[in-house]
Amino acid sequence: MSGEEKKRIPKTTVYRLSVYYRALSNLEEEGVDSISSADLSEIAGFSAAQIRKDLTYYGQFGRPGRGYVVSHLKSQLRTILGIDRDWSVALVGVGRLGRALLAYKGFRKQNFIIEAAFDNDPEKVGKEFSGVRVYHQDEMDKVIRSKKIEMGIVTVPEEVAEIIVAKLIDAGIKAILSFAHLPSIFSNGIKVNQVDLSIEMEGLSYYLTHSK
Amino acid sequence: MSGEEKKRIPKTTVYRLSVYYRALSNLEEEGVDSISSADLSEIAGFSAAQIRKDLTYYGQFGRPGRGYVVSHLKSQLRTILGIDRDWSVALVGVGRLGRALLAYKGFRKQNFIIEAAFDNDPEKVGKEFSGVRVYHQDEMDKVIRSKKIEMGIVTVPEEVAEIIVAKLIDAGIKAILSFAHLPSIFSNGIKVNQVDLSIEMEGLSYYLTHSK
């Protein structure tokens, strides 16, 4: 009531909220307009109790006896996840992977707008890939600040990843998705999500090795 | 002693083993030959107690007063992770992302050998990308079985991902890395790791929205 009510939110809850959001988007497309936690459970792959518990960290979105209104819950999740607005994104490293991501339609659909790309190859600087202009890495600070970019995607080779991340942070970026492995020293107040293909493959290898 | 000693291993332990492995690889390159859990802790970003605990699920690899011999622990982790051997991999979906992954040197370096690629575009079938031959999707079962491929990487559009995964499973594949979002119905005995860019970006969005 009065005073802050900060319940500790499990780290994995946010991930699950994204999964619920995706499931609800699909349900909406299928024309389903309301759903119970039990039914959502089957689609999302987490227990009904888990779903209800996750949601109540943020409020009350359903009605006893009725379940959740799909469009309403979806909209609430958009707000909770912060995707009820556009986000400006910079991509650093216009190699094959970088260009694949620049061409990926999913980002724009989700309101993540890649406003600028950076590379140090003079061949690429000044060009556009999938409609995104490539700037020289030395212009990162200037361009990021002038375009008020808030997120970074890092697709540079491993060897320079750390330097690039430092540059992004210097330019005021506080949230980064890196495809290069980084030594795990995250400055405080900076969120770095890593997509590490080697680790993913090793997870598969471990599974196959220990499951027979 | 006698009887199986199956301690329950936390789900996140395997992920951390990969991180330790990566840290040890770097240490070895730097010529460090032994390290304490306390020092490894700083590099890997997990507590020393956590590291020791994770390792003891699999055996005793260090010596009191001495720490761990880098080359030995690294080698033990290779065995535990199952990466002390080659793995044959198939990649399905030779779009931009698929081709970027085919060109990625890291897989081969880690003993994940992409032996075949699949697509349904007649333009691509029969060609090679980064030395990997592209087969038609209809040949998946035949090629996967004849080449004894054990893992799959899925880089097809979202709409067909589910069908492709089903085909891979039919062909005997039990471990899959998917870049397309999948409805989370994993058949039993099949490991599916998903790399979902939208969810990663939403994690960043959530962080920025709730951290100010």
Added chain:
DNA sequence: CAAATCAAGTGAAAAATTTAACAAGTTATT
């Protein structure tokens, strides 16, 4: 309109995971 059914929200219990603390083994030092 009473009874039965459904289903969210929630506090308590259970389970899982992490951290802490320490006994025991190892090495270095005096």
Added chain:
DNA sequence: AATAACTTGTTAAATTTTTCACTTGATTTG
């Protein structure tokens, strides 16, 4: 050779996360 300084492996404690069970609100049915 005894003492001090390290550092693992491990048991116990603390914390975190998930599941359970139940109360309450809502709807439907007889």
